[in-house]
Amino acid sequence: MPFDVPLPSAEARARADRRSVALWLLAVAGMVWVMVALGGATRLTGSGLSIMEWAPLSGTLPPLSEAEWNRLYDLYRTIPQYALVNQGFGLEGFKQIFWLEWAHRLWGRLIGLAYALPLAWFWLRGRIPAGYRGRLLLLLVLGGLQGAVGWFMVASGFEADRTTVSPYRLVMHLGLALGLFAALLWTGLGLLRTGSGTAPGVASLRRQVKAAAWLVVAAMLAGGFVAGNRAGLAYNTFPLMEGRLVPEGYWQLAPAWTNLTLNIAAVQFNHRLLATLAGLAALGAAARAWARLPPGFARTACLALGAATLWQYGLGVATLLAVVPVWLGTLHQASAVLVLATALIALHGLRAPERLG
Structure with a gap:
C-alpha cells in the first residue's frame, strides 16, 4: 500500500x-x-x-x-x-x-x-x-x-x-x-526576508545609511550631467581643479541655475563634492556598524557599503586622471550601481523583516 x-x-x-x-x-x-x-x-x-x-x-x-x-x-x-x-x-x-x-x-x-x-x-x-x-x-x-x-x-x-x-x-x-x-x-x-525580529538600537545607524544612500543617488545623477556634458575630459587633476578647490568660472553661465547642469566646471565639482560626502557618510556608517552591531546580515551589509563606496571613489579618481578611457568609464558607471545596491541592502538589513500576511 x-x-x-x-x-x-x-x-x-x-x-x-x-x-x-x-x-x-x-x-x-x-x-x-x-x-x-x-x-x-x-x-x-x-x-x-x-x-x-x-x-x-x-x-x-x-x-x-x-x-x-x-x-x-x-x-x-x-x-x-x-x-x-x-x-x-x-x-x-x-x-x-x-x-x-x-x-x-x-x-x-x-x-x-x-x-x-x-x-x-x-x-x-x-x-x-x-x-x-x-x-x-x-x-x-x-x-x-x-x-x-x-x-x-x-x-x-x-x-x-x-x-x-x-x-x-x-x-x-x-x-x-x-x-x-x-x-x-x-x-x-x-x-x-520573512519572519520576525529586528536588530536592537539601529534607528540612528539606519538614518545614517539612508543619508548615505541619498547622497549616492545624488552623486550618480550629478555624474549623469558630467557624462552628458563630457565634463570628465576637463580638469583631469585631483583633488584640485586647475590648482583651485572650487574651479574658476563656477557661476559663469546665465541664468544661474544652468551652471548646475550645463557648466563643465560646476557639474564636475558638484559630482566630486557629492561623491566625497557620500563616501564619508558610507564609511562612517560602516565604522558604526563594525563597532555596534553583532555579526550578521546587517553588519555585513553596512561594511559592504563602505567597501563598495571606497572602491567606486577610487575608480572615479582613476577615470578622471586617465581622461576617461572607455573601459574605465564603463566600469565606473557599472560600479556605481554596485554602491546603490549595497546601500539598499544595508537599509533593508537594518529594518524589521516583514511577516507573512
Missing part, C-alpha cells in the same frame, strides 16, 4: 512562492545592472546615435543585407555627429558603433521578455504573493516607459546643433533606470 505524501501547508506554499518571485525579480535587477553598463559603453563610444529608427519589433533583427546596411548608414550621415565627429569613417566604421547600440537595445528587449513572461506565468498560476500584484504591474509599466524615454533621449542627438544627446534627457534616462533597479531589488529583498 503506497505511503501518503503529505501536501505542503499553505504557509510553506506561500514561502515558496515568495522565494520564487523574489529570485526572478533579483535576476531582472541584475539584467538592468548590465543594461546600465551597456548604456555607459554606448555613450563613451558615441554609439548611441547610430540607429536612427525606433522599431521595437522589427529592430530586433540586425541588417541582413548590404542594401539595408547602406540605408542605415545613409540615415546616420544626415546628423551632425557624422559630419562633425565621424565623417569619412566609412561603412565599416559605422558597423562598429552600430553593433554596440544594437546590443544595447536588444538587451533592453530581453529584459522586457524576462519580466513580462514570468509575470504572466506567476499571475496565471496564482503564485504572486498577496499585495504584490499592483506593484509588479507598476514595474512593468516603468520598464516600458524606460524604453520610450531612451528613444526620447536618443532623438535629442539628431537636432541640428548637437553631436551628443541632451544632458537633461540623459539624466532622466539614467534616473529612471536606477529607480527601476532599486524597485526590483527592494521588492525582491522584501519577499526574501
Whole structure:
C-alpha cells in the first residue's frame, strides 16, 4: 500500500512562492545592472546615435543585407555627429558603433521578455504573493516607459546643433533606470526576508545609511550631467581643479541655475563634492556598524557599503586622471550601481523583516 505524501501547508506554499518571485525579480535587477553598463559603453563610444529608427519589433533583427546596411548608414550621415565627429569613417566604421547600440537595445528587449513572461506565468498560476500584484504591474509599466524615454533621449542627438544627446534627457534616462533597479531589488529583498525580529538600537545607524544612500543617488545623477556634458575630459587633476578647490568660472553661465547642469566646471565639482560626502557618510556608517552591531546580515551589509563606496571613489579618481578611457568609464558607471545596491541592502538589513500576511 503506497505511503501518503503529505501536501505542503499553505504557509510553506506561500514561502515558496515568495522565494520564487523574489529570485526572478533579483535576476531582472541584475539584467538592468548590465543594461546600465551597456548604456555607459554606448555613450563613451558615441554609439548611441547610430540607429536612427525606433522599431521595437522589427529592430530586433540586425541588417541582413548590404542594401539595408547602406540605408542605415545613409540615415546616420544626415546628423551632425557624422559630419562633425565621424565623417569619412566609412561603412565599416559605422558597423562598429552600430553593433554596440544594437546590443544595447536588444538587451533592453530581453529584459522586457524576462519580466513580462514570468509575470504572466506567476499571475496565471496564482503564485504572486498577496499585495504584490499592483506593484509588479507598476514595474512593468516603468520598464516600458524606460524604453520610450531612451528613444526620447536618443532623438535629442539628431537636432541640428548637437553631436551628443541632451544632458537633461540623459539624466532622466539614467534616473529612471536606477529607480527601476532599486524597485526590483527592494521588492525582491522584501519577499526574501520573512519572519520576525529586528536588530536592537539601529534607528540612528539606519538614518545614517539612508543619508548615505541619498547622497549616492545624488552623486550618480550629478555624474549623469558630467557624462552628458563630457565634463570628465576637463580638469583631469585631483583633488584640485586647475590648482583651485572650487574651479574658476563656477557661476559663469546665465541664468544661474544652468551652471548646475550645463557648466563643465560646476557639474564636475558638484559630482566630486557629492561623491566625497557620500563616501564619508558610507564609511562612517560602516565604522558604526563594525563597532555596534553583532555579526550578521546587517553588519555585513553596512561594511559592504563602505567597501563598495571606497572602491567606486577610487575608480572615479582613476577615470578622471586617465581622461576617461572607455573601459574605465564603463566600469565606473557599472560600479556605481554596485554602491546603490549595497546601500539598499544595508537599509533593508537594518529594518524589521516583514511577516507573512
